[in-house]
Amino acid sequence: MEPVIELINLTKRYTNYTAVDSLNLTLYRGEVFGLLGPNGAGKTTTILMMLGLTERSEGEVKVLGYDPNFDAIAIKSKVGYMPDDIGFYDDRTAIDNLIYTARLNGLDSKSAKLRAEQLLQRVGLENAANKKVSTFSRGMRQRLGLADVLIKQPQIIILDEPTLGIDPEGVRELLELISVLSREEKITVLLSSHHLHQVQQVCDRVGLFVQGKLIACGNIDELSAALNEENTVTIQLEVDSLTSILKQKLEELEQVLQVQGATQNGSTEQVQIICSADITPEIAKLASQHAQLYMIQRRVYGLDDIYHRYFEGGEVREAATKA
């Protein structure tokens, strides 16, 4: 795999705080990488440093082999960047805005127009091409932003909070568009977000970013494995009632470590069983023998848990260092 973005010990200090703290990260060609973190974690600052839009305090950045402090133009001609809350010239039409960007990238006006039309069609804005951008909704602006980024035919696209403020259907379409693009055009995508579920849908790898530090990085499986340090499996049961026989039988199984209390849920009861190994079939069998089984689920750590765990941990750590 060929690395396209390499960040080594990247640090950005402002006068009174450190926005990005010795960040090490490598992105490979063709992958979709999600930079995940709460607001103010330093995601945007990191992106700005990759594009040379702000100066770094320390460390090294290589984007497609170029250093943004010296070859920003070379980088910018191959990397598309969509800022969060992207702005357009409101008194111009959508297609005018796109043509302008295309011409800044060195296209002549004829091919710029052609490509702008194709991209508007691609992002589903062909009917709004001649409308002024001031009439656009948030979702439309975001899609126009995507077209704006693609018009230079980039090798990497960087999207800063692309799904912010769009309705769920719009988010779904946008993310689908992004993942299709990444697959078809072999574009490397770096997207920052604080919406874990959305990131989970499209990203090959995820980096968790808290207070300027990358605290975990990998695909979802790796992260959830890292999270589940005790190596236990949690199984959720929903039965009509947790009889004492069932409870006893369950506790007799040697892999079962703990049976957690029944919570009433309408006419059924929910039980959590923590096991040292995955014995879902055995538990299902027992449960259906001794009670009415409504549901059984092996709980996998999702991004939600990962997010909570790490970000709560982050806060705890912060509190600890303050105290």
Added chain:
Amino acid sequence: MKLQQKLSSPFQFGRFRDKAGRQEQNSQANHSTVSSQKAINKLASRKALWVMVQKEFGDHITSWRFSILLAIIVLACIGSIYSAITALQAQGNSASLQSFLFLKIFTLSDGSIPQFTQFVAFLGPLMGIALGFDAVNTERSKGTLSRLMSQPIYRDDFLKAKFISSLLLVTVVIFSLGFLVIGLSLIVIGYPPTPEEFMRVICFLLTAVVYVGFWLNLSILFSIRFKQSATSALSAIAIWIFFTVFYGIIINLVSKALVPDQNGTTDDILRYYGQLDLLSNISPAELFSDITTTLLMPNVRSLGALTMEQVTLALDSPLALGQSILLVWPQLTALLALTAICFGLSYYLFMRQEIRSRS
């Protein structure tokens, strides 16, 4: 389904060209033909500069702000021509009118309305400020700056485009006004300008462009420094008012404090005038009025104090154009230098600024 259809729409040419292009770029990067790559970038960036200039120019011309300004200035000019012509008629055939009659259109006034040069000196800065005060900070607050800066263009090209497009517009406006005045006077007084008079008017118009260019640059500098366009507009206007209204008053006060003894030596008195000159020449408005006076009134032989020794036996004849220009060369240089300083400062501020969206 809808999305699928959308996605399968033709994007073919892009994809194929893109693949080929990428291989090319890879091999280029690998074979370290960095210099040729840089040359290509430079060329593309120069093209981008003119694309930006075009766009900015179009934006200015279609803006309300510009139409209003233009209307004010055109009205002011017509008023000043009227006033000059009434003054000419009132003076009749007096001897002072015999030489350089045409230039009088620009410098005479019957007292009711200021003359043309004063209008340019007064409204020109306003035009410069109006075109430049929100050049950068509006792009910033609308979020277009970060989008623009992520395109392969140099930062200074952005500044240059802002400056060039506005200056181009200023040039067009000032020259068309100048020619409007010339044309109207031709019709009204029916007396054509001599070639020298014409050249003097052209020089005056060029100076006016430089002068407005200074105010334009100053307001662009403020638009980089201040995040709010209202702040930058107000500070630019404050400086403008300071130099056109208050600076003269301050100089007056200072000159009264500095005035030498009546029986002082010639050296004392000359030094005093030198100091006053130095003080007043800090003001761009003063520089401009010195230049216009000299250019449009060929009889002006000196801008500073002259001793009796220097004046004796001097012929009271007008200066040639070359001599007039030579006389105001320092002022002209100072005006250009002020403009360059403003541009340099804005360059310095902007090059290292962090560009975030909407902040």
